[in-house]
Amino acid sequence: QVQLVESGGGLVQAGGSLTLSCAASGFTFSRRDMGWFRRAPGKEREFVAAITWNGASTNYADSVKGRFTVNRDNAKNTAYLQMNSLNVEDTAVYFCAASPLTRAVTARLYDYWGQGIQVTVSS
Numbered sequence: 001q002v003q004l005v006e007s008g009g010g011l012v013q014a015g016g017s018l019t020l021s022c023a024a025s026g027f028t029f030s031r032r033d034m035g036w037f038r039r040a041p042g043k044e045r046e047f048v049a050a051i052t053w054n055g056a057s058t059n060y061a062d063s064v065k066g067r068f069t070v071n072r073d074n075a076k077n078t079a080y081l082q083m084n085s086l087n088v089e090d091t092a093v094y095f096c097a098a099s100p101l102t103r104a105v106t107a108r109l110y111d112y113w114g115q116g117i118q119v120t121v122s123s
Contacts, residue, residue, distance in 0.1 A: 002026035004096050004114035011120045012086055020081040022096030022114060030054075030074040033099045035110055036081045038092035038119075047105045048094070049081060059105060063089075086121045094119050 008020040022034065035050040049070040050059045058070050069082040079096055094117055097110035104110060 002112050004098065004112055006094065006096055006114045006117040009094065009117035009119045011122060014087050014121055014123050016086050016121070017082070017084045018086065018119060019083065020094055020096070020117065020119070022079040022081075024077045024079070024098065024112075027098065027112065029077040029098075032112075033102050033104060034070075034072055034079040035097045035099060035104065036070060036079075037095045037097060037107055037110075038090075039095070039116075040089075040092040043092075045095070045107055047107070050099075050103070050105060051079065052102055057103065059103060083119070086119075088121050088123050090119065091121045092119060093117065 003025045005023045012018050033052050036048040037045050038048050039045040051070045055072050067085045072079040096114045098112040099110040101109050
């Protein structure tokens with residue numbers, strides 16, 4: 001059974017940091033690109049960051065570039081999203097997802113999804 005379980009979310013003040021984790025099971029983690037998406041209140045889900053299956057390449061939305069870092073540990077079947085300099089516009093439910101394709105930035109190209117985790121940034 002495929003599972004992606006996010007953890008590490010919560011409430012943080014503007015300017016603070018959080019690290020999200022995504023623990024994967026039920027599939028060959030090291031063969032899939034991993035992505036992070038988010039859905040803010042009243043908005044559509046949007047791409048945040050992605051990392052290739054081997055960790056060699058990453059991609060970021062312009063809104064988080066320079067503040068967020070995506071990485072992975074294939075030995076632990078876990079992906080991470082380090083979020084620094086958070087602002088209130090980063091408040092959203094964050095999802096991790098796995099894709100059989102490489103360098104995908106659109107949600108429809110990801111077939112495994114976590115349940116999501118809330119990140120709230122207070123001013």
